[in-house]
Amino acid sequence: MSEYYNVSEIFGENVFNDTVMRARLPKKVYQQLKRTIEEGKDLDPATADVVAHEMKEWAIEKGATHYSHWFQPLTGVTAEKHDSFITAPGEDGKALMSFSGKELIKGEPDASSFPSGGLRATFEARGYTVWDCTSPAFVRQDAAGATLCIPTAFCSYTGEALDAKTPILRSMEAVNEQALRLIRLFGNTTSKKVFPSVGPEQEYFLVDRKKYLKRKDLIFAGRTLFGAMPPKGQEMDDHYFGGILERIAAYMKEVNKELWKLGVTAKTQHNEAAPAQHELAPIYASCNIAVDHNQLIMETLKKVAGRHGMTCLLHEKPFAGVNGSGKHNNWSLTTDDGINLLEPGDTPHENVQFLLVLTCMLKAVDKHAELLRESAADVGNDHRLGADEAPPAIVSVFLGEQLEDVLSQLISTGEATSSLDGGVLQTGVKNIPDFAKDATDRNRTSPFAFTGNKFEFRMVGASDSIAAPNVVLNTIVAEAFSDACDILEKADDFEMAVHDLIKEQATAHQRIVFNGNGYSKEWMKEAERRGLPNICSMVDAIPALASEKSVSLFEKFNVFTRTELESRVEVLYENYAKAINIEARTMIDMAGKQIIPAVIKYTTSLANSINAVKAACGADVSVQTELLMETSRLLAEAKQALTRLTEVTTRAAVMEEGREQAVFCRDRIITAMDALRAPVDQLEMMVDKEMWPMPSYGDLIFEV
Ligand code: ADP
Numbered sequence: 001m002s003e004y005y006n007v008s009e010i011f012g013e014n015v016f017n018d019t020v021m022r023a024r025l026p027k028k029v030y031q032q033l034k035r036t037i038e039e040g041k042d043l044d045p046a047t048a049d050v051v052a053h054e055m056k057e058w059a060i061e062k063g064a065t066h067y068s069h070w071f072q073p074l075t076g077v078t079a080e081k082h083d084s085f086i087t088a089p090g091e092d093g094k095a096l097m098s099f100s101g102k103e104l105i106k107g108e109p110d111a112s113s114f115p116s117g118g119l120r121a122t123f124e125a126r127g128y129t130v131w132d133c134t135s136p137a138f139v140r141q142d143a144a145g146a147t148l149c150i151p152t153a154f155c156s157y158t159g160e161a162l163d164a165k166t167p168i169l170r171s172m173e174a175v176n177e178q179a180l181r182l183i184r185l186f187g188n189t190t191s192k193k194v195f196p197s198v199g200p201e202q203e204y205f206l207v208d209r210k211k212y213l214k215r216k217d218l219i220f221a222g223r224t225l226f227g228a229m230p231p232k233g234q235e236m237d238d239h240y241f242g243g244i245l246e247r248i249a250a251y252m253k254e255v256n257k258e259l260w261k262l263g264v265t266a267k268t269q270h271n272e273a274a275p276a277q278h279e280l281a282p283i284y285a286s287c288n289i290a291v292d293h294n295q296l297i298m299e300t301l302k303k304v305a306g307r308h309g310m311t312c313l314l315h316e317k318p319f320a321g322v323n324g325s326g327k328h329n330n331w332s333l334t335t336d337d338g339i340n341l342l343e344p345g346d347t348p349h350e351n352v353q354f355l356l357v358l359t360c361m362l363k364a365v366d367k368h369a370e371l372l373r374e375s376a377a378d379v380g381n382d383h384r385l386g387a388d389e390a391p392p393a394i395v396s397v398f399l400g401e402q403l404e405d406v407l408s409q410l411i412s413t414g415e416a417t418s419s420l421d422g423g424v425l426q427t428g429v430k431n432i433p434d435f436a437k438d439a440t441d442r443n444r445t446s447p448f449a450f451t452g453n454k455f456e457f458r459m460v461g462a463s464d465s466i467a468a469p470n471v472v473l474n475t476i477v478a479e480a481f482s483d484a485c486d487i488l489e490k491a492d493d494f495e496m497a498v499h500d501l502i503k504e505q506a507t508a509h510q511r512i513v514f515n516g517n518g519y520s521k522e523w524m525k526e527a528e529r530r531g532l533p534n535i536c537s538m539v540d541a542i543p544a545l546a547s548e549k550s551v552s553l554f555e556k557f558n559v560f561t562r563t564e565l566e567s568r569v570e571v572l573y574e575n576y577a578k579a580i581n582i583e584a585r586t587m588i589d590m591a592g593k594q595i596i597p598a599v600i601k602y603t604t605s606l607a608n609s610i611n612a613v614k615a616a617c618g619a620d621v622s623v624q625t626e627l628l629m630e631t632s633r634l635l636a637e638a639k640q641a642l643t644r645l646t647e648v649t650t651r652a653a654v655m656e657e658g659r660e661q662a663v664f665c666r667d668r669i670i671t672a673m674d675a676l677r678a679p680v681d682q683l684e685m686m687v688d689k690e691m692w693p694m695p696s697y698g699d700l701i702f703e704v
Pocket residue numbers: 197198199200201268281282283284330331332333340453454
């Protein structure tokens with residue numbers, strides 16, 4: 001194929017999308033499948049067989065030899081088990097290719113090794129993958145050949161969710177139901193469905209693969225565990241939106257093409273704040289598809305990097321002291337007929353609906369700030385949140401001057417409205433200016449910002465699935481809508497009631513609104529005064545997931561049962577302890593086998609040179625001696641810290657999995673890791689570069 005191509009010709013070419021289905025499936029089968037996709041109607045076995053057969057034929061034309069149920073267990077990444085299409089050879093010795101409706105709809109991977117937080121006792125280790133037909137199947141072509149991938153949900157034998165996908169689908173259902181109730185109150189009788197639209201912006205780093213392979217910390221932990229700052233950092237701001245290097249440009253070009261073939265709308269690409277850091281954003285899509293596509297984006301970024309002699313780092317903080325990577329989760333609510341409920345609009349009537357939606361969101365975020373914070377917690381993100389480069393660990397909402405002004409008008413003119421003669425709604429609304437989109441200023445320090453016609457949740461970590469934050473967003477908004485509808489559906493005077501409710505919600509939850517600098521010390525104090533939670537570590541964020549408040553929220557909307565939540569809490573603690581343990585063991589390995597021996601070599605060479613100079617001419621060796629003293633002192637400090645780290649890591653290893661172990665990892669192991677890193681980073685600045693056993697920060701991020 002020529003190097004140049006027409007995007008519209010390749011876009012979605014490997015996706016079993018609506019066009020393909022319509023073209024290939026018998027009309028009746030197509031209609032039935034559509035009903036399943038759109039209305040969740042059961043798919044009967046005969047129809048499923050026809051769909052499976054056609055899907056297989058189509059996939060084989062694309063070179064597929066295998067199919068795979070593609071699912072998202074609680075590891076944060078996707079999993080798949082490949083089966084080939086072939087059947088046992090017949091008498092003629094020839095194998096046929098087959099794929100049944102049963103195989104399409106349900107799979108049973110050997111699930112016992114995926115985290116379940118105790119949900120699957122060993123005697124009942126079964127897990128099922130079930131086709132999520134709302135997310136289209138696709139053929140992935142790579143070195144492994146071509147594989148038909150079927151997006152699925154992953155559940156236990158008893159129906160408990162074991163994955164990231166199932167709760168997404170449940171939460172979408174919840175917000176759909178409640179949002180429909182809400183828009184019906186405003187006279188909308190035509191929209192049939194409301195779904196969250198999500199556009200995640202993905203940040204990542206690229207490093208040269210040969211250098212990457214010389215860093216065990218990058219290989220095992222995905223981030224550097226040692227490393228002195230280079231002479232130049234990002235202070236010049238010359239990388240941000242800067243010109244893209246040829247090597248990177250060629251990479252991005254291939255990433256885009258791969259993604260387009262998979263129907264992922266890769267749209268925006270640019271350099272990010274830190275050197276070697278970049279961003280890719282797709283056009284927003286329906287929530288569950290956005291979740292799947294974000295996984296495909298992460299997979300593709302990694303895979304294509306290898307082909308270009310690079311490695312893509314998705315870790316939230318690959319390099320200490322250099323900007324980390326996040327994922328901005330843009331979120332809005334859209335109806336099937338294209339109305340965005342977060343669009344301020346320009347007619348007063350629509351503005352009232354918008355203001356109700358807006359204040360419901362304030363209520364949702366205020367009430368469930370801890371839960372939202374938890375949804376963005378992952379091990380790597382602990383290095384970012386609150387570190388003056390990413391949002392603080394305090395959840396607040398940025399509305400921009402114009403909207404905040406509208407809210408304060410509402411709150412204060414509320415007093416005056418009682419004197420108005422039946423025109424409550426109108427007067428309330430007349431004060432509302434048009435919200436030109438550009439009027440919302442950018443505030444990069446806010447974790448949850450209104451940006452014209454969507455909210456941007458900026459806390460999410462770069463390596464994390466966006467499923468959890470969207471499950472939380474969908475469900476907390478569903479709850480706020482439900483509460484509002486409970487009141488408004490009973491109201492005698494709807495207009496009066498809605499006005500009162502908007503005012504009440506705006507007043508009750510104005511503490512969550514903050515337009516100032518989220519990085520400032522003053523905000524920490526102010527937030528504390530307002531009673532907003534400031535949760536600095538993942539370990540402290542986790543309990544919110546199964547708090548009584550969260551359990552009743554999720555159970556009310558059938559998103560999670562208490563058991564599912566408690567099992568997820570277990571998984572999170574385990575994941576945390578495992579990650580810290582890997583980091584600690586990697587440090588022990590690097591320090592013991594690479595760094596300390598290198599420093600010893602250096603000190604030995606210094607000592608030899610001191611002796612040699614003395615013997616040769618008796619010249620002044622004070623510089624060498626001073627260096628030797630200093631490196632030896634740091635070496636001793638490093639050795640001591642290494643012993644300490646080994647001790648605590650060994651202790652953690654024998655602890656029972658759970659909160660106590662996670663807390664121990666955070667309080668004891670991380671402290672011991674920091675204590676080892678400090679002298680080593682100083683040594684790196686002193687030891688002969690030729691002798692330092694690994695590439696430096698400068699080598700890694702300035703010479704990609
Ligand atoms: P930024 O200036 O923050 O980079 P962009 O305009 O590039 O913002 O959009 C960022 C992401 O937000 C993109 O993925 C885009 O598709 C998505 N987005 C735009 N509008 C909406 C919306 N109404 N709902 C959800 N996501 C949206």
